Structure formats: structure tokens, C-alpha cells
Amino acid sequence: MKLNRIPLRTAAAFAAAALFSAASGQAQTNAGAAAEAAKPKATALFDNEVVAKAKGVEIKRGQLDEAFIAVKANFAAQNKQLTPDDARMIERQVLERLIQLQLLLQKATDADRKDAAEVVNKRIDEAKKRAVSEDAFRRQLVASGMDEALLRKRLAEDATAEAVLKRELKVTVTDADLKKFYDEHPTQFEQPETVRVAHILIATKDMTTNEDLSEDKKKEKLKVAEEALKKAKDGGDFAALVKEYSNDPGSKERGGEYTFPRGQMVPTFEASAFSLKTNELSGIVTTPFGYHIIKCYEKMPAKTVEFDKVKDDLKQYLTAMEVQKLLPDYTKKARTDAGVEILDAELKKVELKDPPPPTNAPAGKPADSGSSK
Numbered sequence: 001m002k003l004n005r006i007p008l009r010t011a012a013a014f015a016a017a018a019l020f021s022a023a024s025g026q027a028q029t030n031a032g033a034a035a036e037a038a039k040p041k042a043t044a045l046f047d048n049e050v051v052a053k054a055k056g057v058e059i060k061r062g063q064l065d066e067a068f069i070a071v072k073a074n075f076a077a078q079n080k081q082l083t084p085d086d087a088r089m090i091e092r093q094v095l096e097r098l099i100q101l102q103l104l105l106q107k108a109t110d111a112d113r114k115d116a117a118e119v120v121n122k123r124i125d126e127a128k129k130r131a132v133s134e135d136a137f138r139r140q141l142v143a144s145g146m147d148e149a150l151l152r153k154r155l156a157e158d159a160t161a162e163a164v165l166k167r168e169l170k171v172t173v174t175d176a177d178l179k180k181f182y183d184e185h186p187t188q189f190e191q192p193e194t195v196r197v198a199h200i201l202i203a204t205k206d207m208t209t210n211e212d213l214s215e216d217k218k219k220e221k222l223k224v225a226e227e228a229l230k231k232a233k234d235g236g237d238f239a240a241l242v243k244e245y246s247n248d249p250g251s252k253e254r255g256g257e258y259t260f261p262r263g264q265m266v267p268t269f270e271a272s273a274f275s276l277k278t279n280e281l282s283g284i285v286t287t288p289f290g291y292h293i294i295k296c297y298e299k300m301p302a303k304t305v306e307f308d309k310v311k312d313d314l315k316q317y318l319t320a321m322e323v324q325k326l327l328p329d330y331t332k333k334a335r336t337d338a339g340v341e342i343l344d345a346e347l348k349k350v351e352l353k354d355p356p357p358p359t360n361a362p363a364g365k366p367a368d369s370g371s372s373k
Helices: 011-015 031-038 061-077 084-106 110-130 134-143 148-168 175-184 215-233 238-245 267-275 307-338 345-349
Strands: 050-054 057-060 194-203 257-261 281-287 290-300
Touching (some): 057 061, 057 084, 061 084, 084 148, 084 307, 084 345, 110 148, 134 148, 194 215, 194 238, 194 267, 215 238, 267 290
Antiparallel strands (some): 050 057, 194 290, 281 290
């Protein structure tokens, strides 16, 4: 598990229904499914049917349907097909997590909610940074059938449940624990050689249909690429040229920039990027996406990331692992104490299995919208 694979959302969040959060970045890649979830349903009269209950908790059909639609959107976004049996199993798992979430929220203290508010603000800020601009962030929310108020509400529920779990389970990770893990797992903190470049993409595909353009159109696009390259070589501001010429919506708003190690881009793009010296321009690089002009801004050799830079993420990770160990016994006792009853006859028949890995990304993460990859 390399550094960049350490999950930034904890197992506590997973237990607190992160799987079916409609704020998932993956769900944003299936805007149709998310928008469909927001439409009035013909079955609205039956949304108030109680499908599960416990002390102080009622889960209604409408709540379950909304959460389950978000999960199905996540799977669809990854081109994963659900069999009827899989769908029923996951629907039951979603129901269990809704119950867990409500049971945890019942136990929340003012301190838990205060801690959660700080986490929510941090996650919203991170989401906005990943989205590049406020406008891009709002567009992503609209595509998911949400607004910022609803996103904050759902993140607050997740973060409050996380805080309750950590307090209830008395999970403590010390600086000594962090340093011990860091020293004993050096390969997990290796950062490969990376390059930071910017590029202009003159697309040779139709940006709506993704179909290749005709050969005549490609020749016209090549002339445009040659024009942009000449301006860049003549000293034109590269970021301004990106705004003027580039067809890559995934990077245009940040000046065409990408930072990446080897193995992430198409081979011709990657080979050119890594061959350039700092501040050097490429010629016209052809990929299946079109014609690229690449400028190298920075080359970073492979290294081991310093402890202080990974300390916060590592603390989240080790806390999550400790929560994951203690969670099954805690959940079993909490269900028994609350007298959980599944009232939906079909869901009650489903024999629970271990849940699949989460299909969502951190809330607010923007989906890839077309790039040079």
C-alpha cells in the first residue's frame, strides 16, 4: 500500500454510510442516474413505508431508495453490472448502514458535532480545490442533483458518526505509533519520479460524440496546433495559449497542468513529457486524443516522502484500521441494544455477507471529464 493509496476517508466513514453518499465523485460521472434520483417518483405515496426500526430510529422506503440509487449510480459509473442477487444484497447492506448511521447520530455530543463541523469545512475546501473553481464545483453539485447545503448536511452526518465511533471505541493513535509504522514500512512512502507539465490539446475527436474527425478536419486541426506552437515558441504566455486553444476540459481551467508519475498517461504523451527539460517545449505530439503541445515546468526525482508530510494522512489511516478491528463487535452490540427490526419481508430474508469495498470516492471529488490520459 503506497502512500498515495492510503485512504483519506476512514473506515468510520465507511461504517457511517459513506458508501451510499450521493455526494460521491463517482456518482457525478453518471449525472443521468443522479438526476433521476432527484425526480418525483410515481411511487411517492409509498415512500413513508417503514422498512426497518430500532429504538428512536425509523428507516423509510424513500430514504432507502434514495441511498440505493446513489450506490447503483456509482457502480454504473464504473461500468459494473449488478445481478438481481447482488442488488438485493447491497440494498440490505445499505439499509444496515442507514440504521448504523442513525444509531450513531443518536449518541452524538455537542463536542462530536463541533469536531464534525471542522471536518466538513475542511472537506468542502478540499472539494473546491479539486474542482479548480467555484463554478466547476457548483456544476458538479448540480450534476449530482445537489446543492452545497445538502452536501454539507450529508458530510456533517458522516463526520458526526465518525466522531462518535472514535469516541465510543476509544481509539487513540499516538505520535509514537505513527513513527513506528513509518519506520517499519519505508516502501509504502516511496514517491516515484514525477513530472509537472502543461499542455494544449487540439482535439481530433468530436467533443460531444467522441468520434474521430474526418481526415480533412484533422488536417485543419493540425494547422491550428502548428499556429499555437509557433506562438508558444515566440514567447507567448503558455497559460493564456491554453485558454485560447486547448480542448481539454480536464485541465483548461488550471492552465493545462498535470502532475503524474510514469504509467498514467498514453505512452507518446508520457514519453515526451519525461524527455523534456525544465521550461522546454515539445513539438507537436500526436495521441488518439489529438495534437498536443507540452511544456515542462518541473521534474521531481523519486524519493521517500518525509514523515511530517504524511503524518496527518497516516493518523487517519491507522485510526481507520483500529476502528475496523473493533467495529464488528461494536455494531453487533449496538443492534442488539437498540432492538433493530427489519420490517421489509424480502430484505429480511437476505443473509448478510461482508460488504464489498466502497465504490465511491471522497465526497466532492470531480470525475474525469476528458483529458490527455
